[in-house]
Amino acid sequence: MSSIHQLPLELIDSCIGSRIWVVMKSDKEFTGTLKHFDDYVNMVLEDVTEYENTPEGRKTTQLEQILLNGNNICMLIPGGTGPSA
Amino acid sequence: MSSIHQLPLELIDSCIGSRIWVVMKSDKEFTGTLKHFDDYVNMVLEDVTEYENTPEGRKTTQLEQILLNGNNICMLIPGGTGPSA
Amino acid sequence: MSSIHQLPLELIDSCIGSRIWVVMKSDKEFTGTLKHFDDYVNMVLEDVTEYENTPEGRKTTQLEQILLNGNNICMLIPGGTGPSA
Amino acid sequence: MSSIHQLPLELIDSCIGSRIWVVMKSDKEFTGTLKHFDDYVNMVLEDVTEYENTPEGRKTTQLEQILLNGNNICMLIPGGTGPSA
Amino acid sequence: MSSIHQLPLELIDSCIGSRIWVVMKSDKEFTGTLKHFDDYVNMVLEDVTEYENTPEGRKTTQLEQILLNGNNICMLIPGGTGPSA
Amino acid sequence: MSSIHQLPLELIDSCIGSRIWVVMKSDKEFTGTLKHFDDYVNMVLEDVTEYENTPEGRKTTQLEQILLNGNNICMLIPGGTGPSA
Amino acid sequence: MSSIHQLPLELIDSCIGSRIWVVMKSDKEFTGTLKHFDDYVNMVLEDVTEYENTPEGRKTTQLEQILLNGNNICMLIPGGTGPSA
Numbered sequence: 298m299s300s301i302h303q304l305p306l307e308l309i310d311s312c313i314g315s316r317i318w319v320v321m322k323s324d325k326e327f328t329g330t331l332k333h334f335d336d337y338v339n340m341v342l343e344d345v346t347e348y349e350n351t352p353e354g355r356k357t358t359q360l361e362q363i364l365l366n367g368n369n370i371c372m373l374i375p376g377g378t379g380p381s382a
Numbered sequence: 383m384s385s386i387h388q389l390p391l392e393l394i395d396s397c398i399g400s401r402i403w404v405v406m407k408s409d410k411e412f413t414g415t416l417k418h419f420d421d422y423v424n425m426v427l428e429d430v431t432e433y434e435n436t437p438e439g440r441k442t443t444q445l446e447q448i449l450l451n452g453n454n455i456c457m458l459i460p461g462g463t464g465p466s467a
Numbered sequence: 468m469s470s471i472h473q474l475p476l477e478l479i480d481s482c483i484g485s486r487i488w489v490v491m492k493s494d495k496e497f498t499g500t501l502k503h504f505d506d507y508v509n510m511v512l513e514d515v516t517e518y519e520n521t522p523e524g525r526k527t528t529q530l531e532q533i534l535l536n537g538n539n540i541c542m543l544i545p546g547g548t549g550p551s552a
Numbered sequence: 553m554s555s556i557h558q559l560p561l562e563l564i565d566s567c568i569g570s571r572i573w574v575v576m577k578s579d580k581e582f583t584g585t586l587k588h589f590d591d592y593v594n595m596v597l598e599d600v601t602e603y604e605n606t607p608e609g610r611k612t613t614q615l616e617q618i619l620l621n622g623n624n625i626c627m628l629i630p631g632g633t634g635p636s637a
Numbered sequence: 638m639s640s641i642h643q644l645p646l647e648l649i650d651s652c653i654g655s656r657i658w659v660v661m662k663s664d665k666e667f668t669g670t671l672k673h674f675d676d677y678v679n680m681v682l683e684d685v686t687e688y689e690n691t692p693e694g695r696k697t698t699q700l701e702q703i704l705l706n707g708n709n710i711c712m713l714i715p716g717g718t719g720p721s722a
Numbered sequence: 723m724s725s726i727h728q729l730p731l732e733l734i735d736s737c738i739g740s741r742i743w744v745v746m747k748s749d750k751e752f753t754g755t756l757k758h759f760d761d762y763v764n765m766v767l768e769d770v771t772e773y774e775n776t777p778e779g780r781k782t783t784q785l786e787q788i789l790l791n792g793n794n795i796c797m798l799i800p801g802g803t804g805p806s807a
Numbered sequence: 808m809s810s811i812h813q814l815p816l817e818l819i820d821s822c823i824g825s826r827i828w829v830v831m832k833s834d835k836e837f838t839g840t841l842k843h844f845d846d847y848v849n850m851v852l853e854d855v856t857e858y859e860n861t862p863e864g865r866k867t868t869q870l871e872q873i874l875l876n877g878n879n880i881c882m883l884i885p886g887g888t889g890p891s892a
Contacts, residue, residue: 758818
């Protein structure tokens, strides 16, 4: 890999074990601890909060462990604490 | 596979024979016992409950065995018991 | 193919000659006898019933033989008898 | 090609020179005589009738010869006579 | 290329220098003289009429030369004269 | 490259340094001077006018230099002067 | 790389360490300092402002560091200062 292109995957790699905020293409959002990921940015998160916009306002759900499909991810925010109230 | 990238497929593999909650991109959700999967995360589930949001509210359907198209899956929750009532 | 990943295609293969219920991404549904399929899960069905949701309610059409485009399939249910009335 | 997977392309091949009904992902439908096709199921049809749902009801157009983009096809019905009136 | 699969690209090739009617996936339509194309069916048309459905009815625009993105094309009609008024 | 398929990329190449009108799949349009492009038709334009349809009518924005994602481009019009007022 | 095709990635490379304005396909926009990118134009931005169109008007959010999924990017504007108020 030439010096011109530094792999953002190395940024994700530096987040292993830390909290991360994930925004999906479908506007669903998650915060959680990043445990694993692969080259397609499929990610395993633990101690997860799911944020969902519903007609009744924002709904949050607590989940122990999830696997997210990388091709549905729009943006990652290392250390992110999730959408403001 | 370098230590940097642990394959989330190994998480899925650890779920074989256990209950799993699957959320599709189309907002359909399933819980079932994971029997098989392949590298494209096409999955075979058994003793399945399908959850569907309809204008009349949430509809559930019991199915013996299904094969899900991996490229339509948004999220997997190992041991997940499905959407709250 | 390592023991970790069993190919769901083998499940489909076991359905050749039997009835199968196919749910498309576009919410169209089919039941029919599975005659052939390929690695992209393009499928040939015979003695087919097509189920379509129209403003006037569910419409069913009988078709002798059809070829379905695999990349438009969401879910397969071996032995499935189609959507309840 | 192992006996497990029979190529549906062989079904299409058997339709060369015969009438076929094609349903697109966009709900447009065509009937015509199948002249050629390739591995991506791009198809050349002749003596074609195009069926289109418009606010004023179903519109049909006669076309001598067309080439259809395979990745936009949802379903093929060999010998199909098109949507009922 | 086995005799079973005749390449529709050969049909397109036979249209070089002739008029052709192109229907896009987005319902935009074009007629023009086909000058060049490549294996992805990206096409160069000259003496072009663009047909667009707008709230105020059909709008036509004359363009000298255009390059169309192949993956956005739904259908080609050799010698086609465009949508009826 | 056989004589049958002339690469439209050669048309784009002939536009380097000239004005070009770009229509995106999202209906956004641009005119500008073409500086660079690659095999995926990612393009660098300079002295750019962006045309956007908003509820309040057409909005134009002047931009010095932009890089456009090729897979979002629908059509290129060499020498094009942009949408009529 | 032949002289015909100059890689726009070289333009992006020249922006490393500078401010850049990114417009996504979903109409979300960002300005930030470009730190890294890869061949898929996945990008790491720092000192980021996110611009979002909401029913209540434009909402801006400050973020320390983000990773953007390249296949969701529509346009890059080197040195861009973001959408006018």
